[in-house]
Amino acid sequence: MARLELDQVSKQYGDFHAVRGVTLDVADGEFLVLLGPSGCGKTTTLRMIAGFIEPTGGAIRLGGQDVTQLPPWKRNAGLVFQSYALFPHLTVNQNVAFGLEMRKVPSAEIAPRTAEALRLVQLEHLGDRLPRQLSGGQQQRVALARALVFHPDVLLLDEPLSNLDAKLRQEVRLEIRELQRKLGLTTVMVTHDQEEALTMADRLVVMSEGEVRQVGTQRDLYERPSDRFVAGFVGRSSFLEGHVEAPGLFRTAGGLALGCDGQGGGQGGGQGSLALRPERISISPAPLTELDTTLEGTVEFVSYLGALIDIHVRISPEERVVAQIANRAGGFMPDIGNRVHVGWSSADARVFPGRAPTS
Amino acid sequence: MTQAFAATGAAPARKPAGIFLSAGSLIGPATIIVAIGLVFPVLILFRYSLNRFEPRVMMVEAFSLENYAKFFSDSYYIDIFLTTLRVSLICTIICLILGFPLAYVLARTQTRFKNLLIMLVVLPLFVGNAVRAAGWMTLFGSKGFLNSTLMGLGVIETPMQIMFTEQAVIIGIIAVNLPFMVLTLQSVIEGIERNVEEAAFSLGAPPATMFWRILWPLALPGIIAGTILTFILGMNAYATPVLLGGPQFKMMGPLVFGQFQLNNWPFGAAVSYILMVSTLVLTASANILMQRRYRR
Numbered sequence: 001m002a003r004l005e006l007d008q009v010s011k012q013y014g015d016f017h018a019v020r021g022v023t024l025d026v027a028d029g030e031f032l033v034l035l036g037p038s039g040c041g042k043t044t045t046l047r048m049i050a051g052f053i054e055p056t057g058g059a060i061r062l063g064g065q066d067v068t069q070l071p072p073w074k075r076n077a078g079l080v081f082q083s084y085a086l087f088p089h090l091t092v093n094q095n096v097a098f099g100l101e102m103r104k105v106p107s108a109e110i111a112p113r114t115a116e117a118l119r120l121v122q123l124e125h126l127g128d129r130l131p132r133q134l135s136g137g138q139q140q141r142v143a144l145a146r147a148l149v150f151h152p153d154v155l156l157l158d159e160p161l162s163n164l165d166a167k168l169r170q171e172v173r174l175e176i177r178e179l180q181r182k183l184g185l186t187t188v189m190v191t192h193d194q195e196e197a198l199t200m201a202d203r204l205v206v207m208s209e210g211e212v213r214q215v216g217t218q219r220d221l222y223e224r225p226s227d228r229f230v231a232g233f234v235g236r237s238s239f240l241e242g243h244v245e246a247p248g249l250f251r252t253a254g255g256l257a258l259g260c261d262g263q264g265g266g267q268g269g270g271q272g273s274l275a276l277r278p279e280r281i282s283i284s285p286a287p288l289t290e291l292d293t294t295l296e297g298t299v300e301f302v303s304y305l306g307a308l309i310d311i312h313v314r315i316s317p318e319e320r321v322v323a324q325i326a327n328r329a330g331g332f333m334p335d336i337g338n339r340v341h342v343g344w345s346s347a348d349a350r351v352f353p354g355r356a357p358t359s
Numbered sequence: 360m361t362q363a364f365a366a367t368g369a370a371p372a373r374k375p376a377g378i379f380l381s382a383g384s385l386i387g388p389a390t391i392i393v394a395i396g397l398v399f400p401v402l403i404l405f406r407y408s409l410n411r412f413e414p415r416v417m418m419v420e421a422f423s424l425e426n427y428a429k430f431f432s433d434s435y436y437i438d439i440f441l442t443t444l445r446v447s448l449i450c451t452i453i454c455l456i457l458g459f460p461l462a463y464v465l466a467r468t469q470t471r472f473k474n475l476l477i478m479l480v481v482l483p484l485f486v487g488n489a490v491r492a493a494g495w496m497t498l499f500g501s502k503g504f505l506n507s508t509l510m511g512l513g514v515i516e517t518p519m520q521i522m523f524t525e526q527a528v529i530i531g532i533i534a535v536n537l538p539f540m541v542l543t544l545q546s547v548i549e550g551i552e553r554n555v556e557e558a559a560f561s562l563g564a565p566p567a568t569m570f571w572r573i574l575w576p577l578a579l580p581g582i583i584a585g586t587i588l589t590f591i592l593g594m595n596a597y598a599t600p601v602l603l604g605g606p607q608f609k610m611m612g613p614l615v616f617g618q619f620q621l622n623n624w625p626f627g628a629a630v631s632y633i634l635m636v637s638t639l640v641l642t643a644s645a646n647i648l649m650q651r652r653y654r655r
Contacts, residue, residue: 050561072560073569079561085554089576098572102563146562156561 002063002153003028004049004186009058011044011210018044020210021058026154029184031177035197036207037233042190043158045207049188050156051075062153073102078147082159084139086131092118092142093127099150117149118142120179137168144176148183155180157189161196173199194234206230228273228352237275238321244351250274254316259293259346272351278324280348283311284341285332291343297321299338309333313342401635408628417622426629436614440633443611444641446525446600447593450532454540454589455582457533462544462581463574467553480541488535492602495531496522523605531599536589543588547581548574583649587642594638 004026011019019041026032034042047053049060051072060068067075078099086095096114105113118124121141131139140160147155160176161169177200180187191197197204198218206213206221206229214226225231232239242252248262252274260274288294300320301312309327311334314320323342325332334340411421430436465476483491498504499521506518521527551574559569575582597612604610611634618627 050557052557052560071565072557073563073565075561076563077561079558081554081558083552083554085552085558087555087558087573087577098559098564099562102568146558150563 002186003061004063004154004188005059005061006045006049007059007061009045009048009055009060011041011048011053012056017210019048019055022207022212023058024205024212024215026186026188028186031180031185031187031189031200031202033197033201033204034188034190034207035194035204035233036192038192040207041210042192042205042207044210046156046158046188046190049154050077050079076150076153077156078150078152078154079156080140080143080147080158080160082162084131084143084163086139086142086146088131090130091127092123092129092131092134095131095142096127096146096149099146103150105150113149117145120148121145121175136164137172140164140172144179148179148185153186155185155187157187159191160189161191162193169196176200198234204234206233208233225275225350225352228275228354231275231350231352235277236322237277238281240274240276240319240321241271242274243270243272248346250349250351252316252319254318256295256316256319258295258349259344260349260351261347270353272353275350275352276321276344277348278310278322280344281321281323282343283313283323283325283332283334285334285338286341288341288343292346293349294341294343296339296341299334299336299340302334302336311340313340315342404628404631407624408632410625410628412623412625418624426626427633429626430629430633436630439609439611439614440637442525442609443594443634444637446529446532446596446610447590449529450536450593451586451590453529453533454536455586458537458540458544458585459578459582461537462541463548465541465545466548477542477545480538483534484538488598489602491534492531492599495527495603499527522603523608525604525608527603528596528600528608528610531603532593532596535596535599536592539588539592540585543585544578544581547578547584551577579649583646587646590642591638594634 004024006022006024008021008023009019010017010021022041022045024032034045036042044053048055051067051070051074055068058068059066062075062077087098090098093111093114096117097110100110100113115124115127118127121144123138123141123145126134126138126142131142134142140163143160157176161172164172173196179185189197189200201218203215203217204221205215208229214221214230216224221230221234225234228239231237240250240252240254240256240258242250242254242256244260245251245257248259250258250260250272252258258274282288282291295315297313297315297320299311300314303310303312304327307327309325311323311325312320313323321342407418408426409422409424411419411423411425413419430440461480465473465480468476470476486494496503500506501518501520501522503522505521506515509515510518555573555577556569559573560566564572595612596610597616600608600610601613611630615627615631615634618624618630
């Protein structure tokens, strides 16, 4: 295991910047997740770490050694593909042993090490099967064992769970995380699934349009998103467009005067967005008193999610917010058309400068 | 009324006849063409090959293997057979060596001109063998374009012998067979996931190792199909050896036709059987060997 550093790594295809100046420092044994929508450059970044794409700028260091120019077969990186990419003509044992054979491990050691790797993923009894005789989840584990068996410096996971069904995905998440912790593997995973990212990562990297938007723990990203994109991508937010009229006072395009976090950006009358987390918005049939901002609105839509209920409330002709309440016995349960009161404390209303993206 | 009732009672689960009729009518024509065009002639030819040739009466009914004995006891014919075998093998191997990289690029390319590239590979097949060979004669003949240009420039003094050599025939057959090899390989390589190659790289396999351990065995069905196709086409080549090989150069295809031209049907039939059976035996045994070698 080793430390992985990316220093201003870029990839340009003609005029198109797939990845711009990505700088990351992954500590020994850390689980880092690259999170972002498709086309944000996260997979390109992972493939540059693996050596399949040569960066057009910057350097990649693995365990202190500059590997930027090394071909993939000379980097000691274990890679798990979304499609698993098992060798269809080789048995499970032969698949797992492949990396050891390539490293000229003495043949007497190969069998026990292969068996050990398969034991880690609880597949030691299926060594003689061919990949096509295994279920998707089993194939995924073989791919993991194959990437782990030669003790890679870094484990790279490219959307490893996307091809599994929802229930299995939850189990495998925990299994991978436990295994990673047990073996102290430096790991970089790419995903577009924020729930997956939040459950598995030590630290997350949110990417968009080839750039790193924010690096931090789950709490950092959720509580202190660096910009509008992160606020919208990690967790959910209701955005209200407008401008900061005075410190702590936000004027929406619809004319509402709302309390906001005075520390946020967007001062000086420039355009900005007010971001509100659904669970930080209080909602009640009776007027709310002890909050900084309170409004009256009409329930427009209710999504019943089971444990949670989303309530969409129109607060002005152009604007609405989503409040989320827990589904408690005998709790407040508004209906479409009801008049309700919503409110929040100013500390929970962050302002991000700039115009809303035109999407 | 009773009759209709009895009929339905007798065959209650009977399906509409139309389905069987249409399925039958779809495979029928092909079956008839194969039967008339291939099976009967092959059977008749075998019968002929056991007959005897008399110069004046041409064919005499007989049951003897003397035509086969004649072939295998005469070094002239054995040489023709060995030449055919050698040319076909060399062509097949070169087609495989040249065709694999081409097929790989075609299979893996991301460009939107892919269909155009495939068309370019197929394009040589649009020109008939004979037309192409005739074109080559004007290009590579002793007074052809290439030789006269080189002599005119003073590069060479006497014309190079390009035409009417075994090499010319080999090059000619390769040019004809290469598209078959490329298309067969391309379709199989396309079915191999690109990620599998990358997985091998990431596990520490350099390109050559990846090729022999992963790509080659996975492409084997295509390699077998492509080599069989080009080998059979090579063994049975007719126009190319005749036009590019000249009168001195002999291969089995022209030999068969020559015997029929001389009205020696029994010997011609025997030669075609030797060609057919040897081709089948060789391809089948090569196939079995390859599959045994790579079975896992």
